[in-house]
Amino acid sequence: MTGRAVADDRGAVLVVDDDEMIVGLVAQGLLAAGYRVTTASSGAEALERLAEAVPDVVVSDVNMPDMDGFTLVQRLREDSRLRSLPLLFLTSRAEAADVVSGMRLGADDYITKPFDLPVLVARVDAKRLRPPLPADRLQTDRRTGLASSATFMDELDRERERALRSGRSGHLALLGLNESGSIRARFGERGVDEVLRQVADVLGAVVTPLETAGRTPDGGFGLLLPETSSDDVRDLLQGLSERLAGRRLDIEGSKVSVTPLVGYVPLDAVQSAKQAVEQAGAALEHAQMHLDLRPIAYRPEMLAEAAAPRQPRPLLERLRTPFQVALTFVIGIVLPYFVYLLADRAGFDITPFAYLVVVFSLLVTGIAIWVEGLLALNPAQPPPAPEEQDGGPAYPPASAVIAAYLPNEAATVLETVEAFLRVNYPGDLQVVLAYNSPVPLPVERVLGELAQRETRFTLLKVEGSTSKAQNVNAALQIVTGEFTGVFDADHLPAADSFVRAYRWMADGYDVVQGHPVVRNGDASWVARTVAVEFEMIYAVSHPGRAKLHQFGIFGGSNGYWRTQLLRETRFRGSMLTEDIDSALRVVEAGYRIGSDPYLISRELAPTTLQALWDQRMRWAQGWFQVSLGHLFGALRNPGLTPRQRFGFFFLLGWREVYPWLSVQMFPLIAFYAHRAGGPQHLDWFVPVFVLTTIFTLSVGPWQTLFAYRQADPEIRARTAWFWLYLVVASVFYTEYKNVIARVAQVKQAMREKAWKVTPRAAGTGGAPEGGLTAQAVGPAANDPEHPADEPLVPPPLPHHTTSPSRTS
Template sequence: MQQTPLDSQVPRLPLSTQPTVFLVEPDDHRAGELVLELVGHGYEVVTAPSDDGALPLLREVQPDILITASTSEHIDSVRFIQQVRSDSTLEDLPIIVLTHKESMRDVIDSLEAGADDFVSRPVNAEELHARIRAKLARPPTPRSRVARNRRTGLLTTTTFEGAMTREMERAVITGHSLCVAEIRIEELVRLRDRYGSELDASVARQMTALLRDHLRRLDVVTHDSSGTFTVLMPETQPDEAMERARKAAARIVSHTFTIHGDRLRLTPSIGVTLYRRGTDAATLRAQARTALEYSASHLDLLPVLYDPAVHGRARVQKRKFAADLRETLRLPVQILVVGLALIGVPFLIYCGLALAGFDVTPYVYILVVVALLLTAALILVEGFLAFDPIQPPQQPGAPAPPASAIIAAYLPNEAATVQETIEAFLRVDYPAGLQVILAYNTPRDLPIEATLRDLARRDRRFVPLRVEGSTSKAQNVNAALAHVTGEFTAVYDADHHPDPDCFERAWRWLSNGWDVVQGHCFIRNGDESWVSRMVAVEFESIYAVSHPGRARMHDFGIFGGSNGFWKTSLLRLIRMRGSMLTEDIDSALRTVEAGYKIGSDPFLVSRELAPTTLKALTNQRLRWAQGWFQVSLMHTLRALLSKNLSWRQKLGFVHLLAWREFYPILSLQIFPIVLFWLYGPTARSVDWFVPIFVLTSLFTLSVGPWQALFAYLRAEPQIRRRASWFWFYLFVSSVFYTPYKNLLAVVAQLKELRHERAWKVTPRTTKSPSDSGGGDAK
């Protein structure tokens, strides 16, 4: 039996399983008509004449749908709907409002209060029945109760938080590890203005498909309004989480996203944290977000694992006199300690063994001589191979495409050179179109920035990009990649002036099978000091002899940090890693290990500035040496295990990395041996004219002149005209510079083992383009 306003005033609850309609209608006549229509369509009906007593009855009945009249003198429908929606047992109840056509304000207010639909009076019974059926078939669900976002298919934030809380409790009970990762696409903010609200949902759907291969059965993913993805990884150790994050980053950066028909390549940053007992959900996500920000500061595709000791507190820089003094004395003391360790300790060992009846110096001497001879022979082979370097094909393999140049700068250190460099690039006549991006960091606003902005307004090819928070070249280059439009990209330092035809020549390499090509950097300020003069010749030895010679010998080249040309798609994939002091060498080795080809072209020329003081040179070479030690530790074994490298290339890695680190230590061992022979407990008169000693010494000592000769013969004409520079280099390198570099190489190993890593930008001075000379290869 149905209850109507004409029946008893005591409500009776429906007993059948038919859909129940709760009707709030103050007009008895209208209520009666509606009840008859609803009952005729098979509904159970419960009525209430006003909203005052309707709410308690509504809670008791728990109907399938609520129909209420719009606001009148008996009903405040807006207030009533708000009360219904605030009740957790009724918040997902479908609500239809009956209103007059002219009362559109009532409709709007009711919908904003939580109503789901409305029907205009006079009520058409069939229309009302259709709307009731639609709401019963697809009942509304409050956002707080929706498990997944309809547009992306990912869990809503509320559902994710519930899952996160449960997994944290389970981790405490079971002792299993629980990790959380945060993933952000760095270009989204910039792209939202172009693509609008559809961007986030489209990226989220494509990201979900990409992440699916890296998710496990227990993993849970959500996506918030800022565009950040959060991945909950139960029963996952940190190492495993980081490995999965690395694979996900590689998958994302190699994927082409499609938005409104446009094809985009996007950059992910990933932060990972481990749940620790006592950490709440908000703190856990905050830790993952902190690690994410560290990852985003480098844009090098490397996930960052949250470390409380590193990321959990701000580091305080002490400015006390004692701290400054320690910093000043650190390097000289380390050089002294390393010198004593490499010479004094072996001398004492030889003396101790001699007193015990064992003289091992003849055998050590043979080992040192073999090492010196092997190194000298390899240097000579490099030199002779450099006379026949690999050349690019005469014609490009495809029409020249648009190109980009990224110039990385540190301001204010390079403010004096950067404008001249930009103008030099804008003078390059590359027919297919050249984009020039200056990616720079600065601790404060500088007058040069206004000049750069004005230059950008005058020439649309130029893009000044200030990279906030950057502390390294890697961060600047990685940030610039989001703005690159060229099919291939050149990477330069802020003091380089390229030859006019460099981009066309580089394309001949890249369009014929090579993925990267390293050019020849030569010095344009060599006459400023004895240091820059020495570096000018050294760079000819490196870029005109060693690089092309080793490329022939090892079957791979090396990217030296500047005047290097990359296929843009590969550079976006490889990136630069800000954690590496020689991010260029690291990127080059990762490129070769992945099976890509790097060429070395001594005729692809750019001009740069050299350090002009011994202090600047020491800081530069110490950083280089430490960076090489980093990559040696990271890549030697990896190369030997790589399936992409031939045995010839693997031997090249051993020569380039392992031998490079071992040789400086071994080469210095001749000194304690000679000291032992002269002053040890079994000191004797040394016959310096033993044939083997004379021959090996002559051969080893001849390497210096050979290197100087090779450098002279292969040097750029502007440098070769300064023949006196080569004689000067031969003398200084033999007497001082080569042993000094070997000593710095061992000091660098000590610094790396002590985790002393400091990036000191090399000071620069300017000379006119016609001057000879050069600079920092980094």
């Protein structure tokens, strides 16, 4: 039967039951409440009525002929037109299993007979006023208030079509949180909901009315950014990532830091919304590899990387570096010689200008070494240790993060952890070993047992990590200290190191770089050479340069950060010297980095020339990356003082140009000798040449003397090591480092980024080579190739006896 409409029309209800008495009773109650009623005696008949008109609510029995209620609700939920139609079961089947089955099949309510008619009408009212909707059809995500996944995907498809029609591309960005799993394990789903809500608040504050923030089908977050350029998208997403990383989320009274992961893709290059999500998801996975807060743009090779890698060609690999070395000599020596020769034949003698440039570069470099050395004689000191206040501890909680690649550093890592546990720090000290290892190792069991016994020690295995940057970034999820020391797996800190570091923090510094001292100099002449070189770097160059340029440099290890700044900055695994990159970003943002030669840790040096080559090549190419990325921005940065901008120029620009200038003596001498008829006709005793030569030759011994005076007492006691350094440096080491600097630039131009980890072994530094990158010991990364080491002798003044008219 069909009820007539009444004045108070509340809508239509379809009542389905083969019991006419029940149908009449229910219809009478609904009609009295103002509903229009249609009836059917089976599920099959109900489908016929629904084909004629769709009511607001369906009330159905379960046991009926032809088609029962369970089958009816299944058919409704399979029909896109009817899947959102509210359905209430009214049945005598009251077993719990029946209720569960009905609800799982898609019923919106389940009422058992006998029933109270007013209650039934009230429940029909509720479904009419607040009709249930399948989760995938909701316009708004119930957990976050953002666009639901269905709404977001629909809008994504429309925006993709608009981008194709208009030619003005929009972008899709996907946002994830690296800590989602650990938050779920610690706080459960309630904690996850809290995180999602707070992240949604940040997104809601960032997006404009023309942009859309929503959930994606996999439970992540998506951002639709219409008609935006790649540069604008990158800047917006970088700001969003830093904003999330800098916010401490509140979960059940606990403060939690998260690491946002962002991948994005332009919409004019995708064929569907699904493909856009797939490509942005591949970029997001790459962001998770580094955890450095940088948004990653999709590249086609990201989806292809799952394919089997090509087999290397051993012969070509062996010839690659010799070819690159030869290429640098062609570029730096052979090519200039022919340029001088051709210019001369064309009537233009450019060698006087070239000679002046070379002499000027050597003089500038030598003067810089002298100035840094003199300034280092009286290094800056932190204020006295703070006193206890109001009876409480004066020292805040501190953390140490040790980054390790265990196959190469298994022999020394246990010694390192035990040394950190012996550090004398009055406050709470947390020691975190963040490591990666492709194979299980016995030392992991020993470290695990130590972590069970020692509450201050946390063992964190970073699965899938391929770099120190990833290990440190992952450790920041669990760091609890207000300031954090970052160390390599071979560093043994001095007992008072954290106390001294906090004295700098209490004085307003944001980062302080300590003084790594080589502890295995007895292992080989290479290690002894590096030991003296490190004293030149950390005891002389860094403190002197920090005074000269008004900023210090964080060198990757034995450095201490304000934890929140480190969380906001992170290390970028895409950089070969991620430490220097992070330091320069901090300086450019206006933070203070200090250098303390008395903040000591002891580390292992390479013991062979091959190991040293591998280490320094990585450092040199990493510095070149940093120079390309930071130099020009720093020179234009209004927040830097003129002295700081000059420091950036000298640190990033001059150091990359100098290795090429330093070899110009050879083409100049060759050209003058050719033009004079042989080197025997050159005048080697021109006053300018003689004076310049004496000055530049004196720089190396004086720099060594500065290092001896400022060196750590254990190194200073080895006087013979300093004499060895003078001999080695004058014979080949200076040019050895300049060759590395030049080859590194060629490698960067050829996009070569395969590197060997610095070998480690307890006490010797001589572990097997190979494996993943796990070290970046920073400022030394610059200084071994720094133009302020020992300048080469300038070329002779271009003067000869056969052609006075053509002398300079």
